[in-house]
């Protein structure tokens with residue numbers, strides 16, 4: 001899809017902060033996160049963003065991958081109690097799950113967007129994956 005921002009992130013036409021990638025899924029940091037370390041699990045196929053229209057096999061693969069990434073966020077980011085999973089898909093019409101780390105003493109404000117520099121984004125990425133380009 002020509003005008004889909006997620007397809008452009010997948011093709012590399014737009015840069016992203018990669019956490020994980022395989023042949024079917026891309027996991028990146030949200031560039032304008034609600035909370036530090038907010039992460040997107042994206043299907044590489046341009047599928048409906050409404051999960052109820054997507055086949056079970058893809059949903060279960062994405063859930064298993066999200067679980068793995070959530071544990072990584074929990075263990076690597078300081079002060080995370082657990083990681084929440086959101087699937088709304090109203091912003092970009094391309095299947096994706098949102099992972100939101102829940103921090104101690106911090107209420108999530110869904111309207112808030114953190115303004116982070118490229119350096120700050122890369123620092124957060126490294127906190128999660130270490131020095132490697134992405135988790136495998």
Ligand SMILES: [Zn+2]
Nearest residue numbers: 004007046094
């Ligand atoms: Zn797309």
